[in-house]
Amino acid sequence: MPPAPARRPVSPVGAGTDATRVASYNPRVSLPLVGRRILGLEAAGYGTLLGCMGAGAVLGTLLLKRLRRTVPANRLSVWATLLFALATLALTLVPNAWIAGAVMVLAGLAWIGMLTSLNVATQTASPGWVKARALAVYLLVFRGTMTGGSVLWGTIASWSGVPAALVVASAGLVASVLLARVWRLPKDATADLAPSDHWAEPVVAGPPGDDRGPVLIEIEYRVDPARMAEFTAALRRFSATRQRDGAIRWDLWEDVAEPGRLVEAFVVESWVEHQRQHARVTHADQLDQQMLNAFHIGEGPPWVRHLLRPL
Numbered sequence: 001m002p003p004a005p006a007r008r009p010v011s012p013v014g015a016g017t018d019a020t021r022v023a024s025y026n027p028r029v030s031l032p033l034v035g036r037r038i039l040g041l042e043a044a045g046y047g048t049l050l051g052c053m054g055a056g057a058v059l060g061t062l063l064l065k066r067l068r069r070t071v072p073a074n075r076l077s078v079w080a081t082l083l084f085a086l087a088t089l090a091l092t093l094v095p096n097a098w099i100a101g102a103v104m105v106l107a108g109l110a111w112i113g114m115l116t117s118l119n120v121a122t123q124t125a126s127p128g129w130v131k132a133r134a135l136a137v138y139l140l141v142f143r144g145t146m147t148g149g150s151v152l153w154g155t156i157a158s159w160s161g162v163p164a165a166l167v168v169a170s171a172g173l174v175a176s177v178l179l180a181r182v183w184r185l186p187k188d189a190t191a192d193l194a195p196s197d198h199w200a201e202p203v204v205a206g207p208p209g210d211d212r213g214p215v216l217i218e219i220e221y222r223v224d225p226a227r228m229a230e231f232t233a234a235l236r237r238f239s240a241t242r243q244r245d246g247a248i249r250w251d252l253w254e255d256v257a258e259p260g261r262l263v264e265a266f267v268v269e270s271w272v273e274h275q276r277q278h279a280r281v282t283h284a285d286q287l288d289q290q291m292l293n294a295f296h297i298g299e300g301p302p303w304v305r306h307l308l309r310p311l
Contacts, residue, residue, distance in 0.1 A: 048097075048101065049097070049100060049101055049104050050104075052101040052102070052104035052105050052108070053104040053105070053107055053108035053111070054108060055105055055108060056104065056105035056106060056107060056108025056109040056110075056111070056112070057108040057109065057111060057112040058108075059105070059108070059109055060108065060109040060110075060111075060112035060113050061112055061116075063109070064112070064113060064116055067113075072185075073117045073120060073121055073185040073186065074180055074184045074185040076113060076117050077113075077114055077117040077118070077180060077185055078177050078180050079113070080110045080111075080113035080114040080117065081110070081114060081173050081174075081176060081177055081180075082173075082174065082177060083106060083107075083109070083110035083113075084107060084110035084111060084114065084173060085169075085170045085171075085173035085174045086106070086170075087103050087104070087106045087107035087110060088107070088166050088169050088170040088173065089166065089167065089170040090103045090106075091103055091166055092163040092166045092167060117185060118138075118142075118185075121185040121186055122134060122135060122138045123135070124186060124191075124193075125186050126193070127193040127195075127244075127280065127282055128193065128194070128195070129195075129276075129279070129280050130244075130280075153165050153169060156168060191282070191284035192282065192283035192284050193282045193283070193284060194282060194283055195279055195280070195281065195282060195283075196281050196282055196283045196285065196286040197278070197279070197281070198281065198286050198289075199277075199278045199281055200304075201278075202274075202304075202306045204306070208271045208308060209271065210270065210271055210272035210275075211270055211271070211272070212270060212271045212308050212309075212311075213268070213269050213270030213271055213273070213308070213309070214248070214267050214268065214269055214270065214308075214309060215267065215268050215269075215270065215271055215273075215274045215306060215307070215308055216265060216266075216267050216306070216307040216308075217265070217266055217267075217268070217274065217304065217305075217306055217307075218263050218264070218265045218304070218305050218307070219263070219264045219265075219302050219303070219304050220261065220262070220263050220264075220298075220302055220303040220304075220305075221261075221262045221263075221264070221292075221295065221296050221298070221302045222260055222261055222262075222296055222297050222298035222302075223260045223262055223295050223296065223297065224260060224295070224297055225259045225260045227295060228259075228260065228262075230295075231262070231292070231295040232252065232262070234291065234292060234295075235252060235262075235264060235292060236252065238288055238289075238292060239252075239266075241285055241288065242266045243266075245276075245277045245280040245281065246268050246269070246273050246274070246276060246277050246280070247266040247267060247268055247277075248267055248268065248269060249266060249267040250264075250265070250266040250267075251264075251265045251266070252264055252265070253265065260297075271308070274306070
C-alpha cells in the first residue's frame with residue numbers, strides 16, 4: 001500500500017441505532033476523498049482501505065455470536081456507535097495509510113455490529129403477519145437515510161473540507177447515543193410473537209358480510225376506583241397493540257354514574273379485518289391482557305360486544 005498523508009471516512013450505515021440516529025454517513029462516498037485528498041492514494045490503495053473495512057466486518061461476524069449471548073442488543077449498538085465515532089475521528093489524525101487501514105478494520109467491526117443489531121431488532125420486534133412490511137419500511141428508511149446522508153456529508157465536505165465533515169460526523173454519532181436511552185433496541189426473543197388464538201369468536205345472530213363495517217368493539221371493565229390510575233395507564237399502553245393489529249381509532253370511557261365502570265372502545269374498518277385481528281394476537285399480547293384482566297373485579301370476565309353500522 002503506497003504511503004500517504006491521511007485517510008478515509010467511515011460510515012454510520014449501521015450507526016443509526018434505534019431509529020437511524022444521525023443521517024447515515026456512507027463510507028463509500030467519503031472514503032475516496034479521504035484516500036485521494038488526505039492520504040494521496042491511487043485506486044489500488046483505496047481498494048485496500050475498503051478491503052480493510054470488509055476484513056473488520058468479517059472479524060465482527062466471528063465475534064458477534066459470542067457477544068450476543070452476554071451483551072444486550074441495545075448496549076451492543078451503543079458500543080458499536082462509539083467505536084465507529086472513534087474510528088471516524090481517528091481518520092482525521094492518522095499519519096499514514098497503514099494506520100488508516102487498521103482504523104478501517106475497527107470501523108468495519110463497528111459497522112457490522114450496528115448493522116446486525118438493527119436487523120435482528122427489526123426481525124424480533126415484528127409479529128409474523130407484519131414482518132415483511134416491517135422489514136420493507138426498515139430497509140426504505142435505512143437506504144433513504146444513507147442516500148440523504150451521502151448528500152449531507154458531501155455538502156459539508158465541499159464547504160468545510162473532508163476533515164471537518166469527519167469531525168462533525170463523529171460528534172453526531174456520540175450525541176446519538178443519547179437516543180439509545182429513549183428508544184431502546186429490544187432484547188432478542190424477549191417476547192413470544194407467535195399467534196395465540198386465545199380470543200373467543202364473536203357471538204352473532206347471523207354471519208355478517210365480510211365487507212360490513214366499520215366495526216365497533218367495546219370491552220367493559222369493573223375496576224377498583226383506588227386502582228383506576230394504574231389500570232388506565234396500563235390500558236393506554238396496550239392501545240398501541242390494538243392499533244398495530246388494525247384498529248383505526250381507540251378510546252377509553254368512564255361511566256359518570258358508576259365510578260370504576262370503564263369501557264374500552266376501538267374501531268376497525270370491516271368485519272373481515274376484525275376477524276384478522278383474532279389471528280394477529282400474540283402470546284405476548286395474551287400476557288398483557290391477563291395483566292389487564294387482573295384489575296377486573298366484576299363477576300365473570302370483562303364483557304365484550306361487537307357493533308356494526310346499520311345497513
